[in-house]
Amino acid sequence: MEVAEAQALLRDGRDLGASVVCISGGEPFVDLGRLARIIQACRGAGFEEIWVFTNGFWARSRPKARVTVEHLRDLGVTKLFVSADSLHAPYVPTADVILLAGTAASVGLEVKVDCRINPLAANSDSETIQIAEQMRQIPGVQVQISLPWAIGRASSLFESVGVDQHTPEPTTGFSAGTAELRGPCNEIWPGGDLRVPGGVDVDTEGYVNLCPGLAIGKIGDRSLREVVGNYDWEAHPVVRVLADLGPVGLAMQAVARGYRPRSRYASRCHLCYDVRKFLRPAFPEYLGPANCYPEI
Numbered sequence: 001m002e003v004a005e006a007q008a009l010l011r012d013g014r015d016l017g018a019s020v021v022c023i024s025g026g027e028p029f030v031d032l033g034r035l036a037r038i039i040q041a042c043r044g045a046g047f048e049e050i051w052v053f054t055n056g057f058w059a060r061s062r063p064k065a066r067v068t069v070e071h072l073r074d075l076g077v078t079k080l081f082v083s084a085d086s087l088h089a090p091y092v093p094t095a096d097v098i099l100l101a102g103t104a105a106s107v108g109l110e111v112k113v114d115c116r117i118n119p120l121a122a123n124s125d126s127e128t129i130q131i132a133e134q135m136r137q138i139p140g141v142q143v144q145i146s147l148p149w150a151i152g153r154a155s156s157l158f159e160s161v162g163v164d165q166h167t168p169e170p171t172t173g174f175s176a177g178t179a180e181l182r183g184p185c186n187e188i189w190p191g192g193d194l195r196v197p198g199g200v201d202v203d204t205e206g207y208v209n210l211c212p213g214l215a216i217g218k219i220g221d222r223s224l225r226e227v228v229g230n231y232d233w234e235a236h237p238v239v240r241v242l243a244d245l246g247p248v249g250l251a252m253q254a255v256a257r258g259y260r261p262r263s264r265y266a267s268r269c270h271l272c273y274d275v276r277k278f279l280r281p282a283f284p285e286y287l288g289p290a291n292c293y294p295e296i
């Protein structure tokens with residue numbers, strides 16, 4: 001996202017009453033100069049809580065890590081989210097990420113490490129557990145261990161272990177975990193719920209999302225203020241169903257259009273994502289961007 005685009009969003013966000021800016025990716029540190037200018041724009045717009053997500057690929061030495069986190073802190077960043085687990089380890093050395101977390105905490109940043117257990121690990125993901133334990137030893141670092149959110153590319157992890165194989169024959173029911181799957185969606189990751197969202201995510205294509213791949217509109221012809229201001233959950237053909245009936249209700253509608261339920265789902269969100277992926281051609285303006293629905 002260009003700095004000028006970010007500035008316009010920040011102004012609108014401020015006017016809409018937002019108090020926190022989260023900068024995520026992809027990987028925002030790929031262009032550190034642009035990241036720094038966007039953080040400055042956040043401060044310029046009056047935001048005091050500025051959070052940044054990273055996989056830590058850039059923290060290749062202690063001096064480099066220290067200079068960069070001090071720079072972030074001085075620009076106004078308050079919290080750093082760091083990914084560290086066996087899924088990231090082949091690409092980013094764990095030692096570098098541990099160094100980063102410790103350095104960031106030592107200069108006064110709030111640090112939260114996100115460790116995701118790999119569902120493909122045969123028995124248990126001991127590598128991720130070990131990384132989490134090492135992180136927990138670092139003063140000032142919070143650690144969270146969880147399964148990946150079974151949406152987007154991560155859904156393939158669950159499909160690979162047989163959790164989500166499509167049933168060989170068409171069916172109108174769910175063969176496992178039915179009770180867990182039922183119920184409306186009443187919590188979304190920016191906070192609040194689908195009826196009264198606590199925030200939105202704006203991606204580089206301009207989609208304004210409540211959940212990855214679930215859009216309430218697109219900026220471009222309209223401003224963020226207009227998209228959010230005009231949001232009416234009851235008029236949104238997907239949100240309305242998710243808020244009232246949940247992913248099972250959406251699946252019922254999808255079955256009528258030819259969707260074949262899987263034999264099992266990893267979670268309610270996985271069911272939601274799988275159905276939304278099927279429905280995307282019918283609601284392209286509401287189910288985007290495309291990179292949230294990769295062909296797996």
Ligand code: SF4
Nearest residue numbers: 185187188211269272
């Ligand atoms: S994936 Fe669906 S059920 Fe899960 S939080 Fe998002 S909208 Fe709600």
